[in-house]
Amino acid sequence: MRYSNITKGTFLDRPNRFIAHVEMDGRRETVHVKNTGRCRELLLPGAEVWLTAPGTEGRKTKYDLVTVRKENGMLVNIDSQAPNAVVREWLERQGYDVIIPEYTYGDSRIDFYLERDMEKTLMEVKGCTLEIDGIGYFPDAPTDRGVKHLRELAKAVKNGYRTVIAFAIQMDGITEVRPNIQTHPEFGSAMQEAADAGVEILFLPCHVETDQLSIIK
Numbered sequence: 001m002r003y004s005n006i007t008k009g010t011f012l013d014r015p016n017r018f019i020a021h022v023e024m025d026g027r028r029e030t031v032h033v034k035n036t037g038r039c040r041e042l043l044l045p046g047a048e049v050w051l052t053a054p055g056t057e058g059r060k061t062k063y064d065l066v067t068v069r070k071e072n073g074m075l076v077n078i079d080s081q082a083p084n085a086v087v088r089e090w091l092e093r094q095g096y097d098v099i100i101p102e103y104t105y106g107d108s109r110i111d112f113y114l115e116r117d118m119e120k121t122l123m124e125v126k127g128c129t130l131e132i133d134g135i136g137y138f139p140d141a142p143t144d145r146g147v148k149h150l151r152e153l154a155k156a157v158k159n160g161y162r163t164v165i166a167f168a169i170q171m172d173g174i175t176e177v178r179p180n181i182q183t184h185p186e187f188g189s190a191m192q193e194a195a196d197a198g199v200e201i202l203f204l205p206c207h208v209e210t211d212q213l214s215i216i217k
Helices: 082-091 144-158 185-197
Strands: 007-013 019-024 027-033 048-052 064-069 075-077 098-105 108-116 119-128 130-132 135-138 162-169 177-179 200-209 212-215
Touching (some): 075 200, 082 098, 082 108, 082 162, 082 200, 119 144, 144 162, 177 185
Parallel strands (some): 027 064, 135 177, 162 200
Antiparallel strands (some): 007 048, 019 027, 048 064, 130 135, 200 212
């Protein structure tokens, strides 16, 4: 998944979860943050960031903040739309006969419905941007929606579906994601319940560059 244009800046502050102030070419610019999570360990004053300009008419901000360099030097893609886009590219290389995004099942909208041979799969995708001591964690903010999806997938197993929660790890060198029970204990419980019910947990390590994200295995 590659961005068509990219510009470097320096992070200044984040007045709310939707916007940030960035210094670009000596000027202060208000930009859109494409991640409503906390990102507290990433979006620190002085951090190097990279932005893209989608060119959509009627926008209040010209730029989207998509990548940041963490204090330890790691590049992290924080674009919350990137995981589904990069997983879609990956799924298209896995030999599926049917790939339907945004599939309605029960009371939820699941990221992908897949068919291959006689197997029917429901896959929910989560992007991981939080790293602590070489381990990925999810979520970085409470997510009732995430808990709902896990429970929906667990129910679907009983109806004959193969079900998967796939974590797209939006940084290099991380191969495992654990539930962030300190931030959201209920998500941890729901993830364990889902695993016990037969939901597969899939880790998708990625390679990050300032202008792209790709699944490497």
